Each structure stands twice: as C-alpha cells, then as structure tokens.
Amino acid sequence: MATEPRPESLPLADVRCLSELGEWSAADGASGLWRYRDAIPVDPALGARLSMGEGLTPLIASGQDGVSVKLEFLSPTGSFKDRGAVVLVARALARGAPSLVADSSGNAGSAIAAYAARAGLTCRVFVPEGTSAAKQAQIGAYGATLAVVPGDRTATAQRAWAAVAESGATYASHVYDPYFLQGTRTFAFEIWEQLATAPDALVIPAGNGTLLLGTWIGFSELHAAGLIARMPALVAVQSERCAPLAAAFARGADEPLTVAARPTAAEGIAIPRPARGAEMLAAIRASGGTVVAVPEAAIAPARRDLAARGLLVEPTAAAAWAALGIARELPALGPWAGVESEPWARARSALGGTVVVPLCGSGLKSAE
Ligand SMILES: *Cc1c(COP(=O)(O)O)cnc(C)c1O
Numbered sequence: 001m002a003t004e005p006r007p008e009s010l011p012l013a014d015v016r017c018l019s020e021l022g023e024w025s026a027a028d029g030a031s032g033l034w035r036y037r038d039a040i041p042v043d044p045a046l047g048a049r050l051s052m053g054e055g056l057t058p059l060i061a062s063g064q065d066g067v068s069v070k071l072e073f074l075s076p077t078g079s080f081k082d083r084g085a086v087v088l089v090a091r092a093l094a095r096g097a098p099s100l101v102a103d104s105s106g107n108a109g110s111a112i113a114a115y116a117a118r119a120g121l122t123c124r125v126f127v128p129e130g131t132s133a134a135k136q137a138q139i140g141a142y143g144a145t146l147a148v149v150p151g152d153r154t155a156t157a158q159r160a161w162a163a164v165a166e167s168g169a170t171y172a173s174h175v176y177d178p179y180f181l182q183g184t185r186t187f188a189f190e191i192w193e194q195l196a197t198a199p200d201a202l203v204i205p206a207g208n209g210t211l212l213l214g215t216w217i218g219f220s221e222l223h224a225a226g227l228i229a230r231m232p233a234l235v236a237v238q239s240e241r242c243a244p245l246a247a248a249f250a251r252g253a254d255e256p257l258t259v260a261a262r263p264t265a266a267e268g269i270a271i272p273r274p275a276r277g278a279e280m281l282a283a284i285r286a287s288g289g290t291v292v293a294v295p296e297a298a299i300a301p302a303r304r305d306l307a308a309r310g311l312l313v314e315p316t317a318a319a320a321w322a323a324l325g326i327a328r329e330l331p332a333l334g335p336w337a338g339v340e341s342e343p344w345a346r347a348r349s350a351l352g353g354t355v356v357v358p359l360c361g362s363g364l365k366s367a368e
Contacts, residue, residue: 004275005161005176032056033083033186039221040182046090050118054082055186059194059356063309067324067355068199070191073313077110077138078362079268080211083187084180085111088172091179093119097170102126103160105153105207105267106135107361108174113144116172123172124163128156130263132314134365152261154273175208175275181217184210188218191356198228200353201289205320205360206236206245207271209280216283233350234289236280237323239264242272243293245280250291250343254278265299268316268361290346298322298333303363305332312363320357327351 030037030048033055037044054075062069072080089112092100099122102112109125116123123144127136128151139146149156157175164171174180192198198219204212212234222228238246241264244256251257256277264270274280284291299315302322306313313321325333327347339348 003161004157005171005173033086033183033190036186036189039189040087040186042087042090042179042182043094046093047086050086050090050093050115052076052082052086052114052118054086056190059191062357064324064328064330066353067357068195069311070187070356070358071311072187072358072360073317073362077107077114078365079107079111080184080187080358080360081108081111081174082114084108084174084183084210084214085115087183088112088174088177088179089115089119089121091177092170092172093121095170097121097172099123099167099169100172101160101163101167101169102172102174103156104174105270106131106139106365107268108210109144110135110138110142112172112174113139113142116144117142124169126156126160126163128153131267132366138365153271174210180210181214184214185218185221186214187211187358188215188222192219192222192228195354195356198222198230198232199356201233201235201350201355203235203237203320203324203351203355203357205266205269205316205358206238206280206291207269208274209276211358211360212236212280213276213283216287231287234284234287235323235327235347235350236284236289236291237269237320238291238293239266239269239299239319240293240295242270243291244272244274245277245284246291246293246343248277248281249284254281256281264296265315266294266319268314269319289350290343292323292326292343292347294319294322294326298326301333305330306359307363308332311359313359314361314363314366317358317360320360323347324351324355324357
C-alpha cells in the first residue's frame with residue numbers, strides 16, 4: 001500500500017506578506033483573488049492564464065444581527081476550492097507536471113479538474129462512494145477521469161497515493177500541497193477589505209481544514225502587519241457523525257481523535273483522519289475559538305432556512321449555518337439540541353458580535 005505523504009509546511013517565508021508591499025493597493029486590472037497577486041507565490045502570468053475570476057465573492061448581510069455571509073458558492077466551480085485550486089495548478093504547471101492526480105469528497109476534485117482542463121493537463125480524480133451524483137458528473141464534465149472508491153475518505157486518499165506512485169503524476173492534493181492554502185488565505189484578505197476590519201468570529205466548516213487554515217494564515221498576516229488589532233475567533237464546524245476535531249477539542253488533545261465515522265449529508269466535512277488536524281486544533285485554540293459538532297437533524301432545516309433567504313447551498317455549507325443557528329437559538333432551527341453543553345456555550349459567547357459565515361458550496365451540487 002502506498003504510504004501517506006507528509007504535508008509540506010507552508011513556505012510562507014518565500015511570500016511577501018501584505019505588510020511588505022508598502023502602500024498596498026489592488027493590482028491593476030487583476031480580477032478576483034488576483035488583486036492580491038503580489039502576495040501569491042506563483043507566476044502572475046500563469047495565474048492570469050488559468051483564472052476564471054475566482055475570489056472576491058460578495059459579503060452580504062444575513063438578516064441576523066452582526067452576521068454576514070460570504071457567497072463562496074458563486075465561485076466558478078461552485079465552491080471555495082477554486083481559490084486553492086487555481087494557485088495549486090498554476091504551481092504544478094510551472095514545475096512541469098506531466099498530469100495530475102487528486103482525491104476529494106467532491107468539490108476539490110471538481111476545482112482541480114476544471115483548472116487542470118484550463119492548463120491542458122490530464123487529471124484523475126478519486127472520490128469516495130456515496131459522493132453526490134452531481135459532483136461526480138461535474139468532475140467528469142471537465143474531462144477528468146473519475147474513480148469511485150469503496151469505503152471512507154481515507155480509503156480514497158490511499159488509492160490516490162498508489163496512483164501517484166505508479167504513474168509519476170503530480171499529486172494535486174488540496175490537503176498536502178501548501179500552495180492550496182496560499183490560495184485559500186485570500187478569503188481572509190477579502191473579508192478584511194470588505195468589512196474594513198476583522199470580524200469578531202468566523203464559523204468555518206472543517207474537514208481537512210483548507211479554509212480554516214487559510215483563514216488563520218491570512219488573518220495572522222494581517223495581524224502581524226498591524227492591519228488588524230486582534231485575531232478573530234475561529235468556530236470550527238464538524239458533523240456529529242464524523243467529528244475527530246470536536247472530540248479532540250473537548251478532551252484537550254493536540255491531535256484529532258480516532259472516531260467511528262457514520263455517513264452524513266455534510267459529505268464535504270466527513271474527514272475521519274485530517275492530515276493537518278494538529279495544525280487546525282492549534283489554530284482554533286490560539287484564536288480563542290472552539291469546535292462544535294452539528295447534529296444531523298439540524299442540517300436540513302438550516303438549508304431550508306437559507307433557501308428561504310434566497311441562498312441555495314449544499315448540505316455541507318448548511319452545517320455552518322446550523323452551527324450559527326444553534327448557538328444563537330434561531331427560531332427556524334429549533335429545537336437546539338445540546339445547546340447547554342460546554343462546546344456550544346463557548347460557541348455562543350464567541351458568536352455574539354460581528355460574525356462571518358462562508359456559504360461554501362452551491363446547492364446545485366446536491367441532489368435534493
Ligand atoms: C471542502 C469543503 C468544506 C471543508 O473544507 P476543508 O478544507 O475540508 O476543511 C466545506 N464545505 C464545502 C462545500 C466544501 O467543498
């Protein structure tokens with residue numbers, strides 16, 4: 001069996017942070033996240049060639065006091081994964097990658113497949129069985145070869161590692177390749193620009209942590225540059241059916257705990273063994289945040305509540321809204337199971353002020 005790769009540490013030392021750009025202003029003529037191209041460590045010409053205008057998603061009022069939602073589902077392939085995928089594929093192209101292999105619960109695979117198509121690279125994507133039919137169709141539509149793997153998300157990753165070892169393809173992994181996080185950190189830069197400050201807290205669905213860690217890195221850079229006075233609290237959201245980080249947080253552990261994962265509608269965060277779990281737990285703790293595990297029964301009402309506001313998202317994205325709704329006891333989302341327990345009490349105090357909730361994936365990606 002192919003062995004697990006090690007996540008490379010982030011080569012942030014090679015990157016010019018916003019603070020080092022002097023009187024920083026958006027790069028001329030660059031759209032979306034490429035307005036931060038001076039702080040993204042890939043050839044901007046390659047970025048421009050691959051770009052579909054990803055990033056710079058709207059941040060709008062949610063109807064809840066102090067709470068804004070950031071419409072990541074409007075990204076070119078329908079999820080925030082485009083932020084990381086465009087940077088990762090640009091870097092792979094620059095390094096002369098012959099072809100790409102990715103594994104994903106669906107959306108990262110779609111994003112990598114789309115940008116691989118733009119780069120003219122062939123791409124194989126492994127997904128776990130049970131991945132939404134719409135996501136499978138989307139990956140295939142971009143011309144990638146799709147393989148559906150029995151078992152959980154870890155079994156899927158192992159198949160991808162074996163394919164990389166056999167074929168010499170480049171492992172285009174949103175989990176292990178740090179260039180993906182170079183892209184997702186623009187999520188923080190945009191919020192800082194759109195709010196003209198940092199929020200008090202963010203509610204981030206967390207599986208492998210590419211948005212959570214990107215958010216943490218981005219706000220850390222802004223903080224180090226003296227551009228924000230304090231770091232926002234990160235409230236990470238898992239499914240109660242697959243909650244290795246919530247279990248670790250509750251026990252004070254530094255590593256994700258081993259959990260028995262059960263199927264959940266929140267397929268995008270059903271990650272039983274997150275490779276960057278220790279980094280995620282450290283970031284959540286350092287931010288003064290917490291990890292909550294959302295009951296399965298809360299996801300469908302949260303999705304309906306968002307749709308009633310005109311926002312159609314996939315169940316994984318609705319899990320973040322469910323977490324906010326439980327913490328704030330929103331009428332449409334009651335009864336608020338477990339709201340008295342310690343993690344929810346922490347979430348409630350973190351989510352009383354200004355809050356940003358990303359709506360990560362499009363409702364058109366899920367069958368119901
Ligand atoms: C990928 C994804 C997540 C979780 O992101 P991680 O990087 O695995 O933490 C959440 N929601 C949606 C819609 C996603 O596509």
